[in-house]
Structures are given as C-alpha cells and as structure tokens.
Amino acid sequence: MLAFRYRDKGTVIHKLNPFCKLLWVVSVLVFALIFDHPVYLLLLFLSTMPVIIAATVRNEWLSVMKLTLYLCIAIVIINMMLSYHGSHVLLEAPFRIPVMGTPTVTLEAMVFGLAMSLRLLAIISAFAVLTFTIHPDDLMLSMIKMKLPYKSVLVTSLSTRFIPTLVDDLECISDVQRSRGLELDKGKLPQRIKSRMSIMIPLLCNALDRAVQVSEAMESLAFGSGTKRTFYKEIRMSRVDVVTLTLGFFTIGFGIFMCLSGFGDYQYYPTLEVISMGGLEWSVLSLLICLLLSVVMLAFVKRSSDLD
Amino acid sequence: MIRIENLTFRYTGAEKPALRDVNLEVGDGEFVLITGPSGGGKSSLCRCLNGLIPHFYGGKIGGRVEVQGLNVMRHSTKELATRVGMIFQDPENQLVAMDVERQIAFGLENIASPRDLIARRIEESLDTLGIADLRRRPVQELSGGEKQKIVIASVLALHPDILVLDEPTSELDPKGAEEVLGTIERLNDELGITVILIEHRLDRVVHLVDRLVILHEGRVAVDGTPRQVLADEKITRIGVGIPPIIRLVQGMRSGGINMDKTPLTVKEGRSMLESVFQNAKRATLRETKTLNGNPIMNMDRLWYAYANGVTALKNISLTIREGEFVAVMGRNASGKTTLVKHINGLLKPTKGTVNVAGIDTREATIAELAREVGFVFQNPNDHLFADTVEEEIAFTLKNLGFKGAEIALRIDEILERFNLVPHRHQYPRALSGGEKQRVALASVIAARPRILILDEPTRGMEYKLKNELMGFLDEYRNQGNAVVLVTHDVETVAEHADRVILLSEGKVVVDNIKREVLSKALLFSPQINRLVQAFEKYGVRGDILTADEALEIVT
DSSP: OTTSSOOOOOOHHHHSOHHHHHHHHHHHHHHHHHOOOHHHHHHHHHHTHHHHHHTTOHHHHHHHHHHHHHHHHHHHHHHHHHOOOOSOEEEEOSSOBTTTBSOEEEHHHHHHHHHHHHHHHHHHHHHHHHHHHSOHHHHHHHHHHTTOOHHHHHHHHHHHHTHHHHHHHHHHHHHHHHHTTOOTTOSOHHHHHHHHHHHHHHHHHHHHHHHHHHHHHHHHTTTTOSSOOOOSOOOOOOHHHHHHHHHHHHHHHHHHHHHHTTTTOOOOSSSOOOOOOOHHHHHHHHHHHHHHHHHHHHHHHHHHHHHO | OEEEEEEEEEETTOSSOSEEEEEEEEOTTOEEEEEOSTTSSHHHHHHHHTTHHHHTSOEEEEEEEEETTEETTTSOHHHHTTTEEEEOSOGGGGOOSSBHHHHHHHHHHHTTOOHHHHHHHHHHHHHHHTOGGGTTSBGGGSOHHHHHHHHHHHHHTTOOSEEEEESTTTTSOHHHHHHHHHHHHHHHHHHOOEEEEEOSOHHHHTTTOSEEEEEETTEEEEEEOHHHHHHOTHHHHHTOOOOHHHHHHHHHHHTTOOOOOOOOSHHHHHHHTHHHHHTOOOOOOOOOOOSOSOEEEEEEEEEEEOTTSOEEEEEEEEEEETTOEEEEEESTTSSHHHHHHTTTTSSOOSEEEEEETTEEGGGSOHHHHTTTEEEEOSOGGGTOOSSSHHHHHHHHHHHTTOOHHHHHHHHHHHHHHTTOGGGTTSOGGGSOHHHHHHHHHHHHHTTOOSEEEEESTTTTOOHHHHHHHHHHHHHHHHTTOEEEEEOSOHHHHHHHOSEEEEEETTEEEEEEEHHHHHTTOGGGSOHHHHHHGGGGGGTOOTTOOSHHHHHHHHO
16 A cells, blocks of 8 residues: 555656646546547557656556456456347356346457456556656646635645555554454454444544644644635746647547547447458557657656756 | 633533633743643643634633733634644644645745745745755655654744644654754744743753643643742642652652752752762662563564565564563664564564464464453554443453353453443543543453553653553553563653563664663663762662662662
C-alpha cells in the first residue's frame, strides 16, 4: 500500500505541467470509452507504456497492474458465465434456467470479456501515471484553476493526504486485535464480519477524532475567513505547455472525428467480426497514437529548452 | 495581554463544568507553563484563548476573556488567528498540505495575503525555526519533531503575539520533544512572543518559564513562579508530576532538614544540596532481585529483515525470566518495537529462533501465543471497540477459547481489580483517558499472560495515571509474571524496572541490571543520578537512581 503514493522522482513526466498530464489522462479515458475495436484498445494500452518508463514508476505500476489483472480475470469469467449470446458455443450446460435460458459458454463472450479488460487496463494504467507523478497539491491547484469550488477540492485533497495515515492506523489496530487473539479467517461468515468490526470500529472512530482535530487546527490558521483566498503557488504556463495543450485538444477532437467516421467500431455479438483493417485505417490509427504520445512526450522538448 | 475574568464553561452534554471561575492575567512576553491532572481544564482554557470555545465547541459560557484587547466571545477564531497561534498535540492532524512551503503558506493564503508577502514570511519562518533544509522534503517522510516544527512555522507565519501550545511534545520522542521545547523557549526569549504551554514533564521546562499555573478541577489551584509553586504543599495532593530533584527536597524538608531554597535544575541542585550530601550516610542500597527466575522467553541469534530489505534486528540472543521487569530502551528506529513484536509472534524471525514457554513462535499462531504473551499498545483507542467494558474484556477471553463460567469469573475479578465495576455496562470509548487505559490493560491481563509487553504506554501520560499504571505493573510482576516495557522514559525505568536492554541499530548494546545501565551515563541517567554524581567525592554512591534512595542516605 505504501508504494501507492506520489514521490517526486524529478523526471520530465513529474515536472510536466499538471494540465497537460490531466489532458492526456482524459484523452486516454475518452478513447478507451469510444472505441470498441480490440486492436485500438490494445494499442491504447500499449501507448501508456513509454510514459510509465519515462516516469520511472515501473515497480509501482506493476503492483497496480497486478491488482487490476485479478479484476480482469473476474470480468472475463463473469462475462462468460452470464452472457449466453454468441454463436460459437464452447460449452453447454445440460439444464435450463427459467428466463435466462440454457447456460452456455461462448467464444464471443470470452473475447468480449478480454476486450473489456483491455479497456480497463488502459484506463487504470493512465490514471496510475497521474497518481504517481502529480503532486497532490498541484492536482488540487489545477482543479481550482478549472473553477471547481475550493472547499470541495480541499476536502478531496485532505482525504488523499490522510490515506497513508489511515493505512498506518489500520496496521496498528490489526496488530492490537491479533495480539488479543483475534483470528480473522476463523469461523463462519457472521463470525468473520464480527471480527472485522473489532478493527473497523477503532479505525473509523479514530478517523473521526482526527477529523475534529484537523478542523480545529485549520480554524486556528484562519481557514474560512470571509475574504477571497490567495494562492501562494501557481501553475505556470510556458509556451511549450500552450502548444501541448492545443495539441491535446486537437488529439481528442481527431479521435472523436475518427469514431464518428466509423473507425474503431467492432461487433462482438452474435458472431465475432473478422479483424480486417485496411492501410488507411492503420495509418489513421498510428497517427492517433502518435498524437496521443506527443502530448506527454513534448515534455522532453521542454527540458532542452529549459537548458537554453 | 490576556485577561480572563470569572470564566466558567460547560461543554454541551457534560455533567460538570470544565472551567469554574477562572481568573488569570498574562502580561506581554511572559512564558507561562500550565499543568495539572487530566480533566483539570487545561485544554479547555487554551481553547478559550483563540475562540475555539465558544465558537467551535458549543456550551454554556460565563465570564470574560480578552486577548490583546479583543473580546473572544465576539471575535471568531479566524479573526483571532493573527493574534493567537494554536499548536496541538499531534502534528499529523495539523498538517493540511503535503509540502512544507504550502503548509506554511496556508494561514496566509486564508487571510488573502499577497504572494510576495507570503514568500517573505515563508523564508522568515523557516529561518526562525532553523528548518530551511526541510523545505523540499515531502512532509510524510519527516520525523514527528520535524513535523511539529513545521506546524509551529505555519502558525508563526501569521505573526501572532501569543503562542498557545497544548501538549506539543506528547506525541514525540525525547529528541524531538527536546528540540521543540528549545524552539519554543527561543521564540519567547528572542522574539518576545507570549507563550502559554501545557506540559506534563515539568523537569524538561520548569527552569525556562516565568510562571507556573496548576489547574485542578477547572480552577486555578496554584499560580506563581516555579519556585513558589513547587514549594507549595498543595501540589503533591493534587498529583502533579514533580521533578525528582524537587521530590528529594520535599522529602528532606519533611525529614527535618532545613532547606530554604528549591533547586529547579541539576546544576542548581548540585550547589544547593552540597552541604547536605557532605554528611551523608554510607547506606547500602536495597539491591534489585538477582535474575534467577525460570526462563519463559528465549531468543537465539535472532535476525529480522523487513520486506523492503532493511535489517531491523541483528543477531539478538536474550532470555526473559519469570518475575522480571525488563525495560527495552533505545533511540527511535533502533528496533525496540520490532524486537518485542517477535515475542508474541506478530513478527516471525528471518533467521534464528524465538521460544516462548516452550513453543517455537514460527510454529504457533499469534492467537495461540496470546495465552502466554499479552501486548498492550500505546493508544488505548486502538484497543476499544465493544459496546460495553464487560464485552471488551470478554472479547479477548472468547478469542482465546475460554468458556462461559470461566469468562464471567475472570471478568468479575478483573473489573474489581482495575476499579472498573461502576463502568461495567458503559461504552468504553466514552470513558476518560485513564479509564480507557485501564480497560485496555484489563482486556489483555484478563487472559493472565505470563509475559506482559507494553509499547510506550506512558508517552504523553500525566503523572497520576502513570503512577497508577506502574502500580498495576509492579503488582503483576510480583505475581511471578514477566513485564517488558518499551519506553523512552528514564525516570520510570529508574523507579520500576529491574533490568534494562539498550538497543541501537538493531543490536543489543547493553543488557544488564538497571543500576549498571542507568548510572553515570551522562544525559541518559535519571535526574537524581546526575545530581549525586557530583557528590561521589564525599563517598556518596554514584549509582543512586531515585529520590527515595537518595533520601535514605541523607535523613
């Protein structure tokens, strides 16, 4: 858990303007949602890789991906068990369930589950880059710049600020109760839920006590004074940043235009469509991926201009 | 200037008022230390000074509080923030930002200061506290003492005339505490800031302050210079943590020795008490028991490395016997907690073996070991979750497989012993701090473990509660059980332990009876030992550790 925190590693990705980083994540998110084609989704996922490497957060990323993989396996299995559409039947149950029909496992359901997993992987991978490389306070500042209400943003940022503290609390309380002979994996379900309560109750109560103390401290630092607040730090926009942002918006527009023109469409049910992509489609797709990558990779240009 | 007149306050829903008829006046630039037993109204009084009472905490208030000419009832905490700075116990709960500069800027941003002013004040605050080197470090990686200094810097950036500190060191280790107290002293001395400090450990600060105020049951019980207050008979009855050297002087007075002066520091004691010790008797000291009980815990060439590769314990071999009171001491991160977590199986050795009552900890679950080893953690709030005190104690017993009649019997017995009978059906988390500590301890002791481990149970604890706790531990040890205490508190160890294990960087540096370890160890020695070291030339034994021992040879 402790590895899932922001740490300033000083790479160009860490130093990149937070707006550019946010725009990149939003682009990945949008593309992952509008395109259905498995090849598109795969390339989208792969395109986050160079960013991970450039940000030197490979180990943190791997630990997140490991967790996501479990989720993906669950998605594929559940989809195969519950979706009986599709013409290529791999397995068929010898009985019928009323309303739902005969349980079958089809190739289509499996491939659809895999494609959904790719979609999830791409999105989570992009968000992982964001959490590992953006200073939480910078994220908060960009939210405020985007005209979100300060108090809501502050509350969100405070709750992330206290996650590590809560994790420490959790570890300590679990040590306390295990030392009192608590065995978490013993007994039937009601018993297990009850034993979890011996950890959850102190955790929540302590967190509430903390919350009161934090607000007391903030009040004592003049928080909520009537006047408009100033911000000591600001996000500076260099010329490269403006170019990057423009390029970013163009990329999103380009992707949406592609989608509207019929690219990236794919039919899973009732029969898997044959994957046939023409030369035009390949080149348009590569262009999109290059554009997407350049939103982040322009950061390297910035560094060389910094040295001038 | 602070002027408090006839201040009375009762929290909403409370039975008794927290403050009754308090009258107090504090002049500019004064350094006032407030102390007294818990529940005496110290924190409430502080909260009145910047308007947290009555604006944040509701209740019934009477009287008048005026700070720098402003009536606190009419001015909110936010308005008072530029005049009164508040610092609380736990630095963790006062840090809003994740980087140092933004934390210091937070208050100024709130009052809409221009950016260039903020920049200047950040530099200024960092330099005043001498923490400029921390400015680029992520806050979560700093030590407790460093965090608390950043909190002070962020309060100081608002340029308050008055600093109010509510037990600022109770969550810190001795080094952090020392640094923070030093900083506070400097702010008062060099910048003339009025300081109001709540603190339990008088020996660390009493010589620095102009004035000592004892609050007891919501009233000002004693108020005056430290020398006046500490010479007052009343404070012993109230139960204030009097520094050992003062206890020695008090004992001398009641033993018929004429002492007109009261020393506040070891240095003063050495000159004021010289004549007394010149004629001291050569008494033999009551030796602590020799260590010959049956061994119940044995560590053999224990090594432990955390998953991240850090080696926390290196080749540790030691034995703990029945009826022993062992203190485990050492700097932060020296491996104290890691060591004791091996005794109840929370951690298993990477190499070597740990054997408890004939069981190899690698082959037993924590629950199995819990019958032999009880573990009390620092914060009782981490223990308590049940609906009643009774159920809280029953939880441990049920976990360990005790059955109905036996459980009922043990609960009755333990409630009686810990004076918890009247609270039997109450919600444990709603009890007072001392009662919570007793419930936590009772819930562990109910299983009658043969080894009882306590991890820094006295940190931030006031004198009376500490005494009560140590009384329980002494008794438990005398029943033939072993008590293992992880602590930084030298005075407590000097009074109660038999043996001290000193760790450094994961190795046992010393493991011997306390008299050998604690005497003549420079700053590591208890106050009385540092005093008597000066009198060795008169034949006084240099290994006297406590006020009682010293009294024996002079009266």
